[in-house]
Amino acid sequence: MSTIPTTPPSGFRDFLPDSCALRAQVIETISRVYRSYGFCPIDTPAAEDLAMLMGKAGGENEKLIFKIMKRGEKLDLSKGAGELADMGLRFDLTLPLARYYSRYRGVLPTPFKAFHIGPVWRAERAQKGRYREFIQCDADILGSDSVQCEIEVVSAVLTVFKQLGLDAPAVLLNDRRMIFALCDHWKIPEDRRGALCIALDKLDKVGAEAVLADLAELLGGAVPEDLAAFVQGGETDLDFLKTVAPEPMAGLLQIRDTLAQVSDSYGPFTISPSLVRGLDYYTGTVFEFRSPGLAGSIGGGGRYDRLTEQFGGAKTPACGLSIGFERLMLVMEEAGGAKASGPDACLTVFSDELRLQTLGLAKRLRAAGLSVDVYPGTGKLKAQFKYADAVKARYALVLGPDEAAAGKVKAKELATGAEAAFGIEELLARLAKP
């Protein structure tokens, strides 16, 4: 019989128990914090109708989508490649949220504060640090156009980072409407504005000279003086920005100042007019979290007031963000933080005859809230102790005939090797978490 490879598909990952436990802990923290801010959990399917995923931005998203083949008679090769699939795996959690809200808005609170944690899939080329299956952790507020939404979602994510013990991330803030106002001011032709945004967005990565070269090529000649000045440092001239885009700037300043005051200067919060962010559905504010010592962002979001329109509902003001969970895990692992721990005790099984008594002991310890691994089998104690080490138990316990006769249990602390026999009450006290 030929054997089947044991590796997962390219860009997909298995998780060993330690890593899996750490990921679960982080997800639990995110979920707890989102809840403490009044966000409600929602869930949607992994697969969506292909038409929904392609949406109006069809062309652009299509290459991201893992498509699921039609089944049975519905699969008809003669109809061509475009008719082979009817569903696809979701590539983000925002589009499903817009569908969800359009379907259920009648039974949901207004405004609706939702959080959604789950995997998404993207058919991109797999490379280091970029996976085809990864977790997103979104929080969104639908049905309100108040700056309170931006303040609330950003505060929630900062609380997540704080509770995970991470250094303060820098928070960059911008408003798409400010970029458009700047384009008006610079008299950039309509058809060049998208490309200009992409060029400006690279400013903090490639530097002013490279951006200016891009802009010169893009605009077919000299770069207007005030645009050049903006690229060369003027982007921090807030007075200029207030003149060009008074309304967006007023909102951004309110968000920045409120965040700075309620966050105990856990920030900093910087208005960054060159910040664009990739997704084309943002209509107003955009923001991004940058972790010290990590290129790129560990999360971000913005306001997207028009996304529910494609489902036929009324226009819904909306604001949300996503934590870049996989990048967050990178930071967590580099920080060498939270190691997954094993069970409180591993209980050896001395013999078949003593199994019942051993299981009774396990039951008693578990009822006290302890995690207790019972060795799955009997056999040499040496192998059972080796197992206790392998599962990183704090204690290995032995209930042999001598201990049973004396009403005791032998406990060996694996970190120190210290060993002693205890009565059950003493044992419970000893095993209680430090």
Add this chain to the structure above:
Amino acid sequence: MSTIPTTPPSGFRDFLPDSCALRAQVIETISRVYRSYGFCPIDTPAAEDLAMLMGKAGGENEKLIFKIMKRGEKLDLSKGAGELADMGLRFDLTLPLARYYSRYRGVLPTPFKAFHIGPVWRAERAQKGRYREFIQCDADILGSDSVQCEIEVVSAVLTVFKQLGLDAPAVLLNDRRMIFALCDHWKIPEDRRGALCIALDKLDKVGAEAVLADLAELLGGAVPEDLAAFVQGGETDLDFLKTVAPEPMAGLLQIRDTLAQVSDSYGPFTISPSLVRGLDYYTGTVFEFRSPGLAGSIGGGGRYDRLTEQFGGAKTPACGLSIGFERLMLVMEEAGGAKASGPDACLTVFSDELRLQTLGLAKRLRAAGLSVDVYPGTGKLKAQFKYADAVKARYALVLGPDEAAAGKVKAKELATGAEAAFGIEELLARLAKP
């Protein structure tokens, strides 16, 4: 612009916040109990290589699989329908576990106790109570042939049911080897044994007469007298079974008696020689949990000693089970148990001027471990109170100019309508969980 439908694909589901919260609670309980029994969390991808999913039992599983289309140049229609897909969504968690264990056995403890909770996908016709995407909650022990494995996995699941407050499920136990021994005893031809198992498995659903009719047809005439006697009640004759299959029966009796003694008669535990269970990879014991008042099982499993062989590794004794999460949720919802609750308090925002003070209060309350929703916006208090009702908050809080001046917060208990103003310490005491 044409609008896109808001329903998920057939057989797939959205979850409203209450339902989502309840599902998360149940998953949390299952995960906590599995952990307390010393099982380690693992995770594997949603998508696996198609060759791995088809495995040696290819033909049978193929129709269950949602296939993912190849992308770019690799998609070549001229090669025919069999060459269009390269991956598929996993249809259970056991096959991925076998792959995972074969890949990592060198760095995992021996034996290895794993749990895995996650969605699986099956391309079956959607119908009431049967979904195409559903959660499985597996616990498995690999690398041990001891009956201790069966005892441990069944005990863990019984503890889950107990902690969820469910009535004791009946536990049916059998051993595939006993069925084979019975077939020898009844002189059933090799090529009829599979069909005979399927016929016997229906005994508790369709009754003895229907099974006898099936068997007559299957065996092409009269049913041997002792087989007929077995169907008509003899399946509970344990002495007969001990004679026919002494070794499997000894194991089953040990498992049954130990479970009965360590489970405080939370059971009952019944040896049921007609129990087969569908999946063809079981090689020894099989077991199933039946909830009172629900047709079919809410979980089950068995011993599958040969599953890792297809990955080229050594033969690995293995035993595991799966909780039927969706059926469990049905039982939980019918029992009307655990309702999801809203935040402890919803904090209204009186005005933009008082926002900062309001957010400071929210911060203080959250730091005390309370979940506090801040109304996302400002506006009429009436609308904000309506919102507090909609999100099922316990209290609505008002910090208006009068309260701010007096250093107080007005709190309205929404269940009773009782309203009073409190200082911050009084408020914390009042909001503390009952």
